[in-house]
Amino acid sequence: MDAIFLQILNGLDKGAAYALIALGLTLVFGTLGIVNFAHGALFMMGAFCAVTFNKLLMLSTKVEDKSVTLFKAYKEQPYLEIWFPDAGPILLDYAVPLSILMAIPVMILIGYVMERGLIKHFYKRPHAEQILVTFGLAIVLQEVIKAVFGANPIPQTAPDILAGSANVGAWFGMGENVVYPWWRLVYLLFSGLIIFAVFSFLQFTTYGMVVRAGMRDRETVGLLGINIERRFTIVFAMATVVAGLAGVMYTPILPPDYHMGMDFLVLSFVVVVVGGMGSLGGAVLAGFLLGIVQSFASMTEVKAILPGIDQIIIYLVAVIILLVLPRGLMGRAGVMDD
Amino acid sequence: MMSDLVLHLDNIQKNFGGLAALSDVNLHVEEGTTHAIIGPNGAGKSTLLNVCIGRLKPDAGKVTFDGQELTGRAPHEIAQIGVARVFQTPEIFPEMSLLENVMLPAFSKRDGSFAFNAHNMLSKQNEIRDEAEHILEDVGLQEMMMQEAGSLSRGDKRRLELGMCLILRPRLLLLDEPTAGMSRHDTNRTIDLLKKIKSRGMTKVIIEHDMHVVFSLADKVSVLARGAIIAGGKPEEVREDQRVKEAYLGGAH
């Protein structure tokens, strides 16, 4: 029982990342009708926002190391610590969550430029061309990141206070060995918050109503005389920010590298298909579900019986679901059947 | 002159999200006749044709043609039974030449279920080519044979689509407003064409708004309103029917 609970927990954080990326993909596909193969790259760009922010905070200068008394020694010390002896170290410690502040405007900008500069011209072109152009863009983005930051993963640390693990088991009256890293718990809550925010936005604002109507029937909404183009930009930017924030917060869990975007993209697409193309709820549900399934497949007991199953389980589940339910878990009949 | 009934629609029901498009439709069509379905906009006429060709699945009821049940079959199976349809917005192959447009259905008819016909060449398919040219002549498009179909006028596209259906030699031809959006001249040409092919003995079901077309072609007329057949019979009878006048003719004219 404990082991099962632990695996569910383990699956949730990866599932949360899938869900957030798939949410943005679905939003963009549903409203704009664009299949965005660069969406994974946006997740990666978010992660590298955290890296950049960290680097900026860590800009250092050489100062004399007073702890060495025998000879004159120097050490690198971040400006931040010199200028703000009290607040500086705290800021550094909280670099990852703080980089959200930078990531939001940066991702909005990226989203805006991408939509206005490129995506806009592809609304009326065939899906194949949309796929190809965003695929090319994804390559460009990831190669630029590779050229700037190198090919190796760059580990990021969570704030000290969240470094350890929470004894989640004790909260629910379970065994001592059900422990879960604090940061993953934070990530889970954070994703929950974002998903909640996106859904509330769509559900309770007039803006969101139009977007939802657009997902159901784009032509009609266009006929109502609503300036759908401007809304497209905002929806796209929103999806970009969601992907970016998912990336920022994921950095302490997975050291970011240039190809993380594509790795996550393929799985997120599978998530979208399993959830039912065009269904936001389906994307979130399938994201968490597949994350958990993958986590179970990674158990050593399971791998002993079916070696390597963790590598392919998501695809297998996807194939089975599509064979049984061609529209995915929550896809509606007649919506985006092609 | 009672002949055999071939097409039966029994108790067809179709709902769209709680809204009944077809509430209870019963229709029986005699072999070799032209049966027109008229009715005001939104009466469910196109839905009815979609049910016949397998594009939509009815919620209840069944369609049978010549003893074979059509409901629940895949569109290509229904087509292979011998049911062809001209759509309201022409469904053609816009990037291809007219000749290719008409040849393709012939290949579908011959090899539809699957034949590995990749080893022989198109240029050797003389029989089908001749047949296609003949059909194009019938529909009056032979001069434009090599032109791209997408460049045709709307009226020509419909005639082309009719040709694509004729080469299938269907036993049942469904026509969804074959003259909608056409000029009077084009309409008359189409009427003449449809009269010409009448002698070929196929059964036709035609949906039409234009009463001129209906009365010059139809042997029988059924009136569909609010998802049900409210009247039927010979054109003259229907024209005099009070209910029909109320439901349709009175409002439209």
Next chain:
Amino acid sequence: MTLAKLNDTNRFLIFAAIILLMPIWMIPLGGAYPDLLQKFAIYGIFAIGFNILFGLTGYLSFGHAAFLGVGSYAAVWSFKLFTMNAIPAIIFGVLFAGLLAFIIGFLSLRRTGIYFSILTLAFAQMSYNLAYSVLTPITNGETGLQLSQQDPRIIDSMFVEAGAGLPSTNLFGLKMSGFEGFYFCAVMLILCYYISMRIFRSPFGLMLRGIKSNQNRMMYTGLNTRPYMLTAFVISGMYAGLAGSLLAVTDPLAGAERMQWTASGEVVLMTILGGVGTLAGPMLGAGLIKYFENIFSAFNNQTLTEIFSFLPDAAVEVVVPIVGLFVGSGWHLTLGLLFVVIVIFLPGGIVEGMSRLAGLFRRKDQENMNGTASPQDQPGE
């Protein structure tokens, strides 16, 4: 310009002549060495096969690299188990790729459009993951599958005593490296081109184009689209398998990286760069990409400094690092940009671009002559 007026036989002869004479006319272009020429031919086969699916049916597969990889593995196993002869190797490569294509196609073709693209991508990624993990006994994981001294080589060992070093691939004694290797690949390519041409000109090809143009219409005329699509998918998978096995014939090793999504993306780019749905376009695209990859990857900062040495020193310091981003290991960046630019400005590829240019000239030259090609000629210029 006049290419459109040629009949198929002449086009085929010209194609064959161009390919066979490559070692000569590539000399001034600096690409006349066999390794590169082999790559032209092999990736040409890959792209021509991909075009049978994408060009005719419009179904965009993002998983064709999986078939390339399987072809390579099958060929290397044929070398290891049976014989170093190339013929069984390519037969196995084609067969296994065809089998995999049948399975993946059967499942993916249940959906159309983007669903199909995503499904093929997912299946290819799954094959890639499998090759790295569970199937390590077959694929040798990260190291890649190589020949070894201990291989049984049942058939070969019946005829000759194993030599001291590793044996090399051959075609009944003819070594399959260098120009001999190129000519073997070139003959395969010409054969593949011929088959593809026949498919384009057959009722089968016309029906596939019908599916691309208006799938609904095809169904309502009685065509069961699925077996046709599956056949096209399997044929194009077999082409990829042949290309993969030829990669192994010219260089007997196979690695999982051949199955990665980047390789799938590359063949898509080759096809659209040359011209989707045209006969020779994909070959042209494959050649161009492999040629520039070869040139661009060879650059490093030192060679760049030499190239830009005519500039003032200060300018060199600025220009070299910037250009350096796009060459050498940065070649993928150029590839990505090329992808974006081609899709935006020339979705019809080079062949369409050329015929557009030709059309411009023609209009200027002969205002009054109706020199347009008959529509029947279009899908294969």
